[in-house]
Amino acid sequence: MGITIKDIARETGFSVATVSRVLSNKEGFFSQKTATIINAAAAKLGYKKNMAATELVTQKSNVIAIIVNSTKTNFSEAIIDGIQKKATEANKRVIILYAGDHHAQSQQRALTTALERPIMGILLLSVDLFAENLKLLKSARVPFRFISISFKDPTLNYVASDDYQIGYEATKYLIEMGHRCIGLAGIDLESGAHTGKQRLAGYQRALLENGIIPQKSWIQPGNYSYTAGEQAMLNYHQQKKVTAIITGSDLVGVGLLNQAAKLNLNVPNDLSIIAIDGTYLCKIVQPQLTSVTQDFYQMGYLGAAYLINGQYQNAFTDIEITERQSVKKRSL
Amino acid sequence: MGITIKDIARETGFSVATVSRVLSNKEGFFSQKTATIINAAAAKLGYKKNMAATELVTQKSNVIAIIVNSTKTNFSEAIIDGIQKKATEANKRVIILYAGDHHAQSQQRALTTALERPIMGILLLSVDLFAENLKLLKSARVPFRFISISFKDPTLNYVASDDYQIGYEATKYLIEMGHRCIGLAGIDLESGAHTGKQRLAGYQRALLENGIIPQKSWIQPGNYSYTAGEQAMLNYHQQKKVTAIITGSDLVGVGLLNQAAKLNLNVPNDLSIIAIDGTYLCKIVQPQLTSVTQDFYQMGYLGAAYLINGQYQNAFTDIEITERQSVKKRSL
DNA sequence: AAAACTATTGTAAACGTTTACTGTAAGTGC
DNA sequence: GCACTTACAGTAAACGTTTACAATAGTTTT
Numbered sequence: 001m002g003i004t005i006k007d008i009a010r011e012t013g014f015s016v017a018t019v020s021r022v023l024s025n026k027e028g029f030f031s032q033k034t035a036t037i038i039n040a041a042a043a044k045l046g047y048k049k050n051m052a053a054t055e056l057v058t059q060k061s062n063v064i065a066i067i068v069n070s071t072k073t074n075f076s077e078a079i080i081d082g083i084q085k086k087a088t089e090a091n092k093r094v095i096i097l098y099a100g101d102h103h104a105q106s107q108q109r110a111l112t113t114a115l116e117r118p119i120m121g122i123l124l125l126s127v128d129l130f131a132e133n134l135k136l137l138k139s140a141r142v143p144f145r146f147i148s149i150s151f152k153d154p155t156l157n158y159v160a161s162d163d164y165q166i167g168y169e170a171t172k173y174l175i176e177m178g179h180r181c182i183g184l185a186g187i188d189l190e191s192g193a194h195t196g197k198q199r200l201a202g203y204q205r206a207l208l209e210n211g212i213i214p215q216k217s218w219i220q221p222g223n224y225s226y227t228a229g230e231q232a233m234l235n236y237h238q239q240k241k242v243t244a245i246i247t248g249s250d251l252v253g254v255g256l257l258n259q260a261a262k263l264n265l266n267v268p269n270d271l272s273i274i275a276i277d278g279t280y281l282c283k284i285v286q287p288q289l290t291s292v293t294q295d296f297y298q299m300g301y302l303g304a305a306y307l308i309n310g311q312y313q314n315a316f317t318d319i320e321i322t323e324r325q326s327v328k329k330r331s332l
Numbered sequence: 333m334g335i336t337i338k339d340i341a342r343e344t345g346f347s348v349a350t351v352s353r354v355l356s357n358k359e360g361f362f363s364q365k366t367a368t369i370i371n372a373a374a375a376k377l378g379y380k381k382n383m384a385a386t387e388l389v390t391q392k393s394n395v396i397a398i399i400v401n402s403t404k405t406n407f408s409e410a411i412i413d414g415i416q417k418k419a420t421e422a423n424k425r426v427i428i429l430y431a432g433d434h435h436a437q438s439q440q441r442a443l444t445t446a447l448e449r450p451i452m453g454i455l456l457l458s459v460d461l462f463a464e465n466l467k468l469l470k471s472a473r474v475p476f477r478f479i480s481i482s483f484k485d486p487t488l489n490y491v492a493s494d495d496y497q498i499g500y501e502a503t504k505y506l507i508e509m510g511h512r513c514i515g516l517a518g519i520d521l522e523s524g525a526h527t528g529k530q531r532l533a534g535y536q537r538a539l540l541e542n543g544i545i546p547q548k549s550w551i552q553p554g555n556y557s558y559t560a561g562e563q564a565m566l567n568y569h570q571q572k573k574v575t576a577i578i579t580g581s582d583l584v585g586v587g588l589l590n591q592a593a594k595l596n597l598n599v600p601n602d603l604s605i606i607a608i609d610g611t612y613l614c615k616i617v618q619p620q621l622t623s624v625t626q627d628f629y630q631m632g633y634l635g636a637a638y639l640i641n642g643q644y645q646n647a648f649t650d651i652e653i654t655e656r657q658s659v660k661k662r663s664l
Numbered sequence: 665a666a667a668a669c670t671a672t673t674g675t676a677a678a679c680g681t682t683t684a685c686t687g688t689a690a691g692t693g694c
Numbered sequence: 695g696c697a698c699t700t701a702c703a704g705t706a707a708a709c710g711t712t713t714a715c716a717a718t719a720g721t722t723t724t
Contacts, residue, residue: 002473004710015674020712031672046471051448052384053710056679063445070409077402084430084438093445096428098412106416113395113425116383139378141334226616254616261618284558284586285617286593336680347704352682363702385680388709 003047011041023049052117061118064307066096067110068125074250075279075296076125079147082300083123090308092120104130115140121307123147123300128193143310147303148296149193150314159303161294162316163195167202167246170274170292173321174244175210178330179272182207183245185232186222186252196221196248199276203246217241224248229255237263243330244272246292250281253289257326268328278322287325294319335379343373355381384449393450396639398428399442400457406582407611407628408457411479414632415455422640424452436462447472453639455479455632460525475642479635480628481525482646491635493626494648495527499534499578502606502624505653506576507542510662511604514539515577517564518554518584528553528580531608535578549573556580561587569595575662576604578624582613585621589658600660610654619657626651 005019012019014034021029022038030038041047055061064087068076080096087094097113100106111133114122122137122144129137137144138155146158167184174182184203187196200219207214220235222228229252236242247253253275257267265271267287275282278293295317302315337351344351346366353361354370373379387393396419400408412428419426429445432438443465446454454469454476461469469476470487478490499516506514516535519528532551539546552567554560561584568574579585585607589599597603599619607614610625627649634647 006710016711017675017713018673020710021673024712026713029672034672048447048472050388050450050710052388052450053679054712056382056384056388056681056710057712059679070413074406080430081402084432088441093441094430095445096430098416098426098428109420109425113427115380118382118384140380226612251616258616258618280558281616284583284590284613286590338680348681349683349705350703352680353703356682358683361702366702382680385709386682388680388711389682391709 002050003042003045004050005047007045008038008041008047011045012037014038023047024054055118059118061120062091063093063095063117063119064121064123064304065114065119066094066123066125067099067107067114067127068096069107069127070098070101074281075148075277075294078279078296079125079300079303082297082302083304084300085297086301086304086308090304092304092308095119099127102128104133107133108136111136115142121145123303123307124149128191131192143307145303145307147299148294149195150198151192152194157306157312157314159299159306159315159317160195161299161319163198164202164205165316166276166292166294166319167199167204168206169202169319169321170246170276171203171206172210174246174272174274174327175206175212177244177272177327179244180212181215181218181242181244182212183218183220183232183236183242184248185220185236185245185256186224186228186248188223188248189221199248215241222248222252224252226251226255228252229257230259232256233259233263237265242271244274244327247273247275250275250277250279250289250291253291253326254281254285257285257287257289268326272327272330274321274327282322282324290324290327291322292319293322334382335374335377336382337379339377340370340373340379343377344369346370355379356386387450391450393452394423395425395427395449395451396453396455396636397446397451398426398455398457399431399439399446399459400428401431401439401459402433406613407480407609407626410611410628411457411632411635414629414634415636416632417629418633418636418640422636424636424640427451431459434460436465439465440468443468447474453477455635455639456481460523463524475639477635477639479631480626481527482530483524484526489638489644489646491631491638491647491649492527493631493651495530496534496537497648498608498624498626498651499531499536500538501534501651501653502578502608503535503538504542506578506604506606506659507538507544509576509604509659511576512544513547513550513574513576514544515550515552515564515568515574516580517552517568517577517588518556518560518580520555520580521553531578531580547573554580554584556584558583558587560584561589562591564588565591565595569597574603576606576659579605579607582607582609582611582621582623585623585658586613586617589617589619589621600658604659604662606653606659614654614656622656622659623654624651625654 009016097110099110126148150158150160189196220232233256275289275291278291282289298317341348429442431442458480482490482492521528552564565588607621607623610623614621630649
């Protein structure tokens with residue numbers, strides 16, 4: 001294959017041990033003169049360290065594996081940026097594995113790819129593991145953390161937004177804007193993650209605190225997708241009850257928005273929308289979507305930090321309401 | 333660290349050689365009875381193969397590294413899906429590395445991460461390597477292919493769309509729709525890749541073939557970004573010349589579209605837009621953007637196939653015009 | 665000048681796996 | 695009963711690196 005330290009040893013006349021010490025910069029174990037010779041030879045021959053061999057003997061790795069689900073989650077990029085930032089600071093490497101779109105076999109493939117080689121840990125970005133895959137992950141001796149997804153299970157650590165608070169704040173905001181019949185669309189109430197359920201709980205709480213009885217028909221669950229938004233809008237239109245809608249993701253918001261346009265509804269005059277996420281999507285549609293904005297970058301940064309420092313704890317990152325153009329104040 | 337074949341050998345009383353043969357399924361070198369015992373022990377102990385060790389001794393790897401630039405390239409997902417498909421078919425694993433947003437150091441970090449471990453090859457998704465990084469890549473003995481970017485340099489292999497044809501077809505389409513003053517916005521004419529230059533050439537050719545003299549002011553270069561689209565629209569508005577614009581990416585198209593709205597221009601009545609790419613973005617804005625649609629999935633699939641089969645050749649994938657709502661026929 | 669230290673380098677084992685080479689027992693053909 | 699296969703399993707070397715231990719020469723201390 002390529003150039004190894006043996007080649008450099010032969011070239012320079014030193015032993016592989018000395019070459020190794022110079023190349024991995026074990027300060028104090030070699031003279032400057034030697035270092036110069038060896039480094040020159042390495043550069044000349046185009047030496048590239050074989051990390052697999054290093055990891056084999058040292059029994060440790062500086063690689064963090066990120067597992068993302070390939071759903072159109074346009075926020076994963078910001079999370080990855082945050083992870084990269086922290087990883088670079090801590091001199092760690094990052095590799096990314098795609099786990100498909102909630103597909104058990106793809107999940108397993110990604111997981112296996114990660115577990116079959118020496119890595120220092122795994123970060124899972126809003127991936128909701130199937131039971132057998134979670135078991136697989138737990139059975140490995142590799143530390144892992146979830147990001148942008150949370151669980152009841154106390155053995156699972158995560159960094160995410162507080163979904164209860166998201167539901168609560170979004171609802172409160174709409175109530176303050178004069179709305180009383182408020183929809184909640186495109187959230188997943190089935191999965192093992194309790195993201196959807198928490199948002200629902202916060203939403204209900206805010207309604208009740210303001211003397212509003214939540215109506216079952218106001219809730220249109222879905223899988224956070226564009227089409228879930230379209231479908232939800234169709235259903236709301238039949239009922240003609242809600243005046244404002246909270247959407248489970250930006251994409252749901254856009255789906256809702258476009259379906260509303262098809263139905264000749266004007267947003268925000270006929271219907272207000274607030275989207276949960278606040279990615280760039282909100283800014284590039286018309287009208288721009290008001291959002292509960294999550295701090296995805298920070299999520300990634302913090303999740304990586306916890307993994308690297310070996311801290312087993314959960315954390316919530318900040319959220320904030322970003323006002324744009326899709327919510328209108330309603331006079332009473 | 334974890335369980336090794338030694339542990340299984342001890343547990344079952346067989347030698348590591350036999351355990352290895354069973355676990356890596358070397359047909360014909362072990363009895364069924366032995367296999368059953370060893371597999372049971374492996375399952376019981378939760379054995380996970382250490383691929384790094386395997387790759388070390390076999391001197392080969394089944395891992396393909398994908399390097400993507402983290403620019404908001406919303407099409408990379410489709411390419412990755414195509415790669416994954418082919419990789420799965422050929423029983424290869426895939427890891428992804430982020431190379432930042434045209435940032436030399438991030439590029440180098442991603443490249444080094446890939447080159448420092450045994451991989452069977454590298455796929456670069458529309459990443460325009462800095463000269464020193466290209467040198468680094470070439471100096472390694474690892475095969476690589478570019479996807480969704482093309483070069484004049486005959487030593488570089490790629491699978492991409494034919495950018496000349498893209499420019500030509502987009503322009504021809506607009507001419508057929510009755511336009512004579514046609515803009516070209518947001519393409520990069522500076523970089524080492526000749527994507528932008530090719531599109532420009534095809535565009536000019538189509539104009540000339542139809543007796544239209546290309547005007548310098550019709551061309552507003554940029555870096556394929558949303559803001560490039562906004563800026564280009566501002567410039568076009570000052571001139572008030574073009575009636576239709578070809579945009580270097582979907583994102584440029586959306587930027588242009590939204591800036592047009594701010595300027596009280598109606599698309600497509602006052603201005604027609606055709607975007608190059610045709611990702612889901614075109615469908616989720618209003619009006620939906622007509623596009624020159626690229627077959628990104630196929631690009632990924634084919635690029636992976638060439639890499640896996642060791643074929644050193646270039647290929648162009650199909651393009652097609654997808655009519656939506658942003659181009660209006662102009663009566664003469 | 666002996667003792668003790670320091671700086672630099674080498675030797676060899678180890679990491680977890682694969683595989684060429686050997687060995688052995690049982691089966692086959694004559 | 696002999697030679698020849700066949701089926702299965704073990705021994706040991708190899709992959710590229712790190713590092714404990716040992717060795718050497720030079721320097722300092724006493």
